[in-house]
Amino acid sequence: MSxxxxxxxxxxxxxxxxYFIVAIPYIWLLLFFLAPFVIVFKISLADPIIAQPPxxxxxxxxxxxxxxxxxxxxxxxxxxxxxLYFVTYLNSVKLAFIATLFTLLIGYxxxxxxxxxxxPTRNILLLLVVIPFWISFLLRVYSWMGIxxxxxxxxxxxxxxxxxxxxxxxxxxxxAVYIGMVYSYLPYMILPLYANLVKLDIRLLEAxxxxxxxxxxGFVDVTLPLSMPGxxxxxxxxxxxxxxxxxxxxxxGGADTxxxxxxxxxxxxxxxxxxxASAVAIVLLLLLVLPIVYFQKKQAQETxxxxx
Amino acid sequence: xxxxxxxxxxTALCFGFAFLYIPILLVIIYSFNDSRLVTVWGGWSVxxxxxxxxxxNVLNAAILSFQIAAITATFATIMGTxxxxxxxxxxxxxxxxxxxxxxxxxxxxxxxxxxxxxxxxFVSLQNTIxxxxxxxxxxxxxxxxxxxxxxxxxxxxxxxxxxxxxLEEAAMDLGARPLRVLWDITLPIIFPAMVSxxxxxxxxxxxxxxxxxxxxxPGATTLPMLIFSKVRLGVSPDINALATILIVVVxxxxxxxxxxxxRQNRSVS
Numbered sequence: 101m102s103x104x105x106x107x108x109x110x111x112x113x114x115x116x117x118x119y120f121i122v123a124i125p126y127i128w129l130l131l132f133f134l135a136p137f138v139i140v141f142k143i144s145l146a147d148p149i150i151a152q153p154p155x156x157x158x159x160x161x162x163x164x165x166x167x168x169x170x171x172x173x174x175x176x177x178x179x180x181x182x183x184l185y186f187v188t189y190l191n192s193v194k195l196a197f198i199a200t201l202f203t204l205l206i207g208y209x210x211x212x213x214x215x216x217x218x219x220p221t222r223n224i225l226l227l228l229v230v231i232p233f234w235i236s237f238l239l240r241v242y243s244w245m246g247i248x249x250x251x252x253x254x255x256x257x258x259x260x261x262x263x264x265x266x267x268x269x270x271x272x273x274x275x276a277v278y279i280g281m282v283y284s285y286l287p288y289m290i291l292p293l294y295a296n297l298v299k300l301d302i303r304l305l306e307a308x309x310x311x312x313x314x315x316x317x318g319f320v321d322v323t324l325p326l327s328m329p330g331x332x333x334x335x336x337x338x339x340x341x342x343x344x345x346x347x348x349x350x351x352x353g354g355a356d357t358x359x360x361x362x363x364x365x366x367x368x369x370x371x372x373x374x375x376x377a378s379a380v381a382i383v384l385l386l387l388l389v390l391p392i393v394y395f396q397k398k399q400a401q402e403t404x405x406x407x408x
Numbered sequence: 409x410x411x412x413x414x415x416x417x418x419t420a421l422c423f424g425f426a427f428l429y430i431p432i433l434l435v436i437i438y439s440f441n442d443s444r445l446v447t448v449w450g451g452w453s454v455x456x457x458x459x460x461x462x463x464x465n466v467l468n469a470a471i472l473s474f475q476i477a478a479i480t481a482t483f484a485t486i487m488g489t490x491x492x493x494x495x496x497x498x499x500x501x502x503x504x505x506x507x508x509x510x511x512x513x514x515x516x517x518x519x520x521x522x523x524x525x526x527x528x529x530f531v532s533l534q535n536t537i538x539x540x541x542x543x544x545x546x547x548x549x550x551x552x553x554x555x556x557x558x559x560x561x562x563x564x565x566x567x568x569x570x571x572x573x574x575l576e577e578a579a580m581d582l583g584a585r586p587l588r589v590l591w592d593i594t595l596p597i598i599f600p601a602m603v604s605x606x607x608x609x610x611x612x613x614x615x616x617x618x619x620x621x622x623x624x625x626p627g628a629t630t631l632p633m634l635i636f637s638k639v640r641l642g643v644s645p646d647i648n649a650l651a652t653i654l655i656v657v658v659x660x661x662x663x664x665x666x667x668x669x670x671r672q673n674r675s676v677s
Contacts, residue, residue: 133514136529217421231659242647245639245642246434253434381524384518
């Protein structure tokens with residue numbers, strides 16, 4: 101073999117490697133991420149039937165051998181006609197929004213405190229925030245059931261103190277859902293806030309105080325506006341998963357705690373109405389497109405800003 | 409003034425960490441409770457642990473979950489590393505925009521949608537090409553790889569954008585072939601990120617309830633599915649014991665990982 105041949109062989113091999121590296125994850129994602137959505141969309145346009153699978157096919161082969169396409173918007177119309185779904189969507193947004201607000205109020209002082217701690221302590225505190233994040237989500241939600249139930253720890257404690265003489269109804273209420281969401285998503289709020297607050301230039305606060313600003317003015321006029329990107333990132337990281345949440349309302353919520361994730365789950369497993377479940381999923385996705393696109397744009401700005 | 413502020417910070421941290429840890433500690437304490445009534449203290453005992461290890465359903469579910477998690481973590485790390493490398497280093501190729509959208513979306517997709525859409529895909533494939541045959545470990549693993557690799561890709565991408573590309577360029581200028589550079593320079597740089605990616609995928613897979621419930625078939629029950637069906641009916645003492653074991657394993661793993669990273673950092677500096 102001549103040297104030239106070896107060289108071309110090598111460069112072809114390297115190009116092949118490049119294709120190989122791009123192709124494997126690309127094909128996987130096309131097949132197991134994009135294709136499923138196309139199918140969900142297809143089934144949301146079908147009628148439910150009692151069969152296996154329980155929906156009408158998109159393409160029908162006629163007796164003359166030609167194909168006809170069958171679609172229906174009945175499932176989407178049904179979502180608008182039955183007020184249950186509208187109320188559920190509204191209620192999910194409300195629950196997620198209020199939970200996000202509380203998570204911010206609790207998470208901000210913690211993130212601030214960690215960012216202002218001296219170095220060795222700071223790393224330990226960060227690790228302490230991260231550990232619950234790695235412990236099973238399901239088990240963390242479960243841990244509140246024992247605390248909140250009628251003969252649980254909070255009621256036991258309050259009865260013992262004599263503050264109440266009847267146990268409070270805590271578990272299976274919206275309050276329990278809020279507590280579960282704040283508890284589960286707190287690390288998602290603290291980490292981006294911390295990453296932002298730790299970069300804050302302390303000299304800006306010193307300058308503000310030299311110019312006569314009080315401590316709280318320095319916080320309101322300097323720290324808070326500068327930490328806005330962290331606040332937005334943290335809030336979106338909490339709000340987006342909270343809207344579609346299933347486990348928390350299923351374990352801590354009452355029968356009347358309506359959330360889309362739960363309705364979709366029940367529609368699918370209990371009613372076995374796949375087309376309506378698919379339509380619910382499509383509408384949920386539409387609801388989330390705006391915050392998701394906004395979040396990704398912000399992230400892209402952050403990364404390009406950091407690179408520049 | 410400064411005192412007042414640091415006192416506020418101290419109080420915020422105390423309350424915050426109490427809020428984060430008291431529920432977990434209570435589960436651990438009550439797992440050693442002898443009483444069947446979960447809220448009445450009946451003395452210290454390990455009977456729920458004994459019962460747990462004699463429960464074949466729990467053991468089978470645990471074995472299944474750990475198998476799925478190990479396979480998921482390995483494949484998600486390989487493909488997630490490829491995807492992260494593509495995002496950070498291969499600036500131009502056809503369909504890059506679609507790729508970046510597909511790799512970022514699983515992070516923010518509600519679990520119910522991912523689960524539903526993958527199940528419908530498996531059902532459609534079953535009807536057209538006769539695969540995957542039966543749903544269970546195979547379909548759960550595929551679903552877990554798909555969302556875990558997105559997390560790995562983010563970790564690898566941020567690590568690669570952190571380090572300067574000049575190291576790789578220098579090696580290239582000195583005549584190293586791209587594959588050589590990948591093997592000798594890039595991979596050692598991202599190796600710690602790959603380890604964290606593997607660990608994260610493992611825990612994500614071990615933790616998933618919703619997606620597994622959708623794509624699983626009859627006969628395949630993962631640990632979270634078993635826990636969920638039990639705790640749906642209320643608090644149960646053997647689940648407290650199971651939770652304690654999982655919490656101890658995860659915490660130990662994390663502390664070891666943190667210790668290794670800090671030792672590595674020290675040896676580098």
